[in-house]
Amino acid sequence: MPDFDSDGVRIAYSDEGSGDPILLIHGFASNVAANWVDPGWVRTLRDAGCRVIAYDNRGHGRSEKLYDPECYGAPSMAQDARRLLDHLGIARADVMGYSMGARIAAFLVFNHPERVRSVIFGGLGINMVRGMVGSGPLAHALEAPRIGDVTNDTARSFRLFAESTKSDLKAMAACMRGPRERVTKEQLQTIAVPCLVAVGMEDVIGGSAAQLAALIPGAQTLEIVGRDHMKAVGDSHFKQGVLKFLTQVP
Template sequence: MPSFHNGAVEIAYLDEGEGDPILLVHGFASTKNVNWVYPTWVSELKKNGRRVVAIDLRGHGDSTKLYDPEQYSIEILAGDVVALMDHLKFDRADIMGYSMGGRITAYLARYQPARLRSAILGGIGIGLIKGGGPGENVAEALEAPSLEDVTDPVGRTFRAFADQTRSDRRALAACLRGSRRLMTERQAAGITVPVLIAVGTKDEIAGSADELGKIIPGSQVLNIPNRDHMRAVGDKVYKTGVLEFLSHRH
C-alpha cells in the first residue's frame, strides 16, 4: 500500500478508481481495510464512478504507532487527513467517516469547509456533542493482560475487536485518551457543508442521528434499521443512502 509522511509520522492509504474523489476515514480500532475494503465500500464506490481514497489513521493499520495521547487529538488526526489530500493534490473531496472517523469529518466540516464537497457522518449521532461510547473503561481493557481479564462489557467488545484485527493495543489506548474531546452544540450548528448523518437504530454508542440532525443546519438523516454500531458498517441501506446522497451532490 502507498504511504507518505506528515512530519515524522508515516500515513498509509489506498487510492483506487477514477472520478470525483471521496475520502474514507475509519473508526477507532479499525483500519482502512476492515472499515471500508472488506465491507465492499471501496468496490461499490468505484463501480459508481468515484476515485476512492482511504486512510489508515496514525496508531492504526499500517501507519505509525505513537504512545503519547497528546499525539491523537482530533485536530491532529484531522490534520493527517488534510495532509493526505495535499499529498494527492486535490483541493476538495466528499469525506465519509465512521464513528471516530465521523468526529474527524465533523471537525473538518466545521473548520476546513473549503476542503469538503460534503460530509458523511457514519456511526456518530448526538454522541458527537453529548459523548458516550468508548471511554477509560475501553482504554483499560486494551491494556489488560488478556481478554479474560476484562469484565466491562463494552471494554470486552473493543478488546476482542482489537485482538481480532491484531492492532497495537497500547497505541489504541493512547489514541482513545487523546481523541475524546467533544464538539459543542454551537460548533456543530456552525457546519455549513452538506451533511448526511447515518446511524444504526440499535446503535447505543453513536447516539441519536435525529437529535444531531436538528442541530446541523440542512443535514439529512439516514437511520439504518436494526443495526448496532458494529453491524451498521456494511449494511445495504447505509450504502444505498450514501450513494443516493452523493448522486444528488454530484
Template structure:
C-alpha cells in the same frame, strides 16, 4: 497501501478508482481493510464512478504507531486527512467517516470548510456533541494481559475487536486516552456543506442520527434499520443512501 509523511508521522492510505474524490476515515480500532474493504465499500464506490481515498488513522492499520496521548485527538487526526488531500493535490473532496472517523471528519469540515464538498457522518449521531465518556475501562481493557482479565462487557467488546483487527493494543490505549476535544452544538451548527448522518437504529454507542441532523442546517438523517454499531457499516441500505446523497449533491 501507500504512505506519506504527515508532520513527521508515517500515514498509510489507499487511492483507487476514478472520478470525484471521496475520503474515507475509519473508526476506532479498525482500519481500511476492515472498515471499508471487507464491507465492500471500496468496490461499491469505485463501481459508482468515484475515486476512493481511504486513510489508516495514526496508531491504526499500517500507519505509524504512537504511544503518547498528545499525539492523538480528533483535531490532530483531521489534519492528517487534510495533509493527505494536500499530498494528493486534491482541492476538495466528499468525506465519510464511521464512528471515531465521523468525529474526525466533523473537525475537518470545521477547520477546513473549503476542502469538504459534502460530509457523511456514519455510526455517530447525537453522541457526537455529548463527547466520549467512559474511556478509562476501554484503555484498561486494551492494556490487560489477556481478554480473560476484562470483566466490563463494553470494554471487553472493544478488546475483542482490537484483537480481531490485529491492532497495536498499546497504541490504541494511548489513542482512547487522548484529550477528547468537545464539539458543541454551536460548533456543529457551523458546518456549512451538505451533510448526511447515518446511524443504526439499534446503535447505543452512536446515538440518534435524527437528533444530530437537527443541529446541522440542511442536514439529512438516515436510520440504518435493525443495525447496531458493529453491524451497520456494511449495510446495503446505508450504501444506497450514501450513493443517492452523493448523486444529489454532484
C-alpha cells in the same frame, strides 16, 4: 499500501478509481481493510464512478504507531486527512467518516471547510455532542495482559474488536486516553456543506442520527433499521443511502 509523511507521522493510504474524490476515515481500532474494503465500500463507491481514497489513522493499521495520548486529538488526526488531500493534489473531496472517523471528519469540516464538498457522519449521532463516557475502563481493557482479565462487557467487546483487527493494543490504549475535544452545537451550526447523518437504529454507542442532524443546517438523516454500531457498517441500505446522497451533492 503507499504512505506519506504527515508532519513527521507516516500515514498509509489507498487510492482507487477515478472521478469525484471521496475520502474515507475509519473508526477506532479499525483500518482501511476492516472498515471499508471488506464491507464492500471501496468497491461500491468505485463502481459508482468515484475516486476512493482511504487511509489508516495514526496508530492504526499500517500507519505509524504512536504511544503518547496527546498525539490522538481529533483536530490533529483531521490534519492527517487534510495533508493527504494535499499530498494527492486534491483541492476538495466528499468525506465519509465512521464512528471515531466521523469525529475526525467533523473537525476537518470545522477547520478546513474549503476542502470538504460534502460530509457523511456514519455510526455517530447525537453522542458526537454528548461525548463518550468511560474511556478509562476501555483503555484499561486494552492494556490488560489477557482478555480473560476483562470483565466489563462493553470493555471486553472493544478489546475483542481490537484483537480481531490485529491492532497494536498499546497504541489503541493511548488513542483511547487521548484528548476528547468537545463538539459543540455552535460548531455544528457552522457546517455549510451538504451533510448526511447515518446511524443504526440499535446503535447505543453512536446515539440518535435525527437528533444530531437537527443541529446541522439542512442535514439529512439515514436511520439504518435493525443495525447496531458494528453491523451497520456494511449494510446495503447504508450504501444505497450514501450513493443517493452523493448524487444530490452540487
